[in-house]
Amino acid sequence: MHIMSTDRTSYKIRGKWDTTVGRKVVMxxxxxxxxxxxIIHLAANLMVFAGDGGRLLNRYSYTLHQLGPLLWIARxxxxxxxLSHIISGIRVVIQNRRARSSRxxxxxxxxxxxxxxxxxxxxxxxxxxxxVFVPTHVWMFTLGPYYETVIDGVPxxxxxxxxxxxxxxxxxxxxxxxxxxxxxxxxxxxxxSALQSLGAxxxxxxxIAYTVGIVLGVLxxxxxxxxxxxxxxxxxxx
Numbered sequence: 506m507h508i509m510s511t512d513r514t515s516y517k518i519r520g521k522w523d524t525t526v527g528r529k530v531v532m533x534x535x536x537x538x539x540x541x542x543x544i545i546h547l548a549a550n551l552m553v554f555a556g557d558g559g560r561l562l563n564r565y566s567y568t569l570h571q572l573g574p575l576l577w578i579a580r581x582x583x584x585x586x587x588l589s590h591i592i593s594g595i596r597v598v599i600q601n602r603r604a605r606s607s608r609x610x611x612x613x614x615x616x617x618x619x620x621x622x623x624x625x626x627x628x629x630x631x632x633x634x635x636x637v638f639v640p641t642h643v644w645m646f647t648l649g650p651y652y653e654t655v656i657d658g659v660p661x662x663x664x665x666x667x668x669x670x671x672x673x674x675x676x677x678x679x680x681x682x683x684x685x686x687x688x689x690x691x692x693x694x695x696x697x698s699a700l701q702s703l704g705a706x707x708x709x710x711x712x713i714a715y716t717v718g719i720v721l722g723v724l725x726x727x728x729x730x731x732x733x734x735x736x737x738x739x740x741x742x743x
Contacts, residue, residue, distance in 0.1 A: 525600055528593040533699035535590040540696060540721065542583060547728045550668075553736060558743060559665025560656055567661040591636060598629050624694035631691040638684045645671055666743045672736035679737075685730040693722035 552562040569576055624631075646667065654663035672678045696718035700706050706714055 525597060528597045528600075529702040531589055532593040532597060533702035535586040535593070536695050536699045538586045539583075539590060540692065540725075542586075543692075543725050547725055550732055551728060553665065553668060553732060553740070559654070559663065559669075562665045562668070563654060563656060563661055563663060566664045567656075567659070570662075587639065591632070594629075594632055622694065624690040625698070627687075627690055628694055631687040634684060634687045635691060642681075645677070663743070669736055669740055669742055672733040672740075673742060675737065678733040681733045682730050685726045688729065689722040689726035691722075692725055693719045696721050 549562070549565055552565060553559075555561040572579075646664075649667050649671070652663035652666045653660055654666070655661075672681070697706070697711070697714035698718075700714050701711070
């Protein structure tokens with residue numbers, strides 16, 4: 506009897522999260538955590554503009570790698586958030602498409618607080634583009650060539666040289682910048698939609714969250730957009 510009770514409890518817990526609402530909560534929570542990471546990641550990337558030949562960026566990268574196991578734990582957690590966001594998002598999209606009798610009729614009927622926009626209609630598309638972009642980005646900048654430099658007598662990886670070298674390639678620079686336009690759309694809708702899925706919004710706070718989402722999308726994606734363009738045109742190879 507005890508085993509049956511435990512099984513029923515386990516089934517109820519799985520059943521609760523294996524629903525459209527449960528998947529949206531997972532997608533929303535992981536999405537907000539990923540937005541937080543993007544802000545930190547952007548702040549680090551903007552160190553390229555310090556004008557010190559990469560000292561600040563390289564020392565930051567070196568400090569991170571000195572964390573050892575903690576850095577790997579952070580990477581595993583980040584990968585978990587990313588995969589959770591993708592899987593829950595895909596399942597929600599599939600279930601929503603199955604439930605619709607007519608996508609066109611639904612799109613035409615939306616209005617008011619639903620905020621049906623180009624960004625919301627393109628969430629699946631922008632998500633798929635980012636799904637391809639992220640592993641490519643990791644491969645290019647984390648697993649790329651290992652250049653070494655010495656700062657204040659300490660040998661370390663010259664991540665600054667790698668970044669500049671990559672963005673001196675016009676295909677890399679301009680394709681990277683183009684993807685940031687899709688990131689902007691994804692964040693603009695994703696931020697307020699995540700808060701709504703978590704039940705953190707009402708009619709009073711919805712317009713504010715919607716505006717904050719647009720601002721966040723423009724600032725974050727804009728920062729990443731400027732990085733390759735400025736590097737390509739104005740930063741010399743080290």
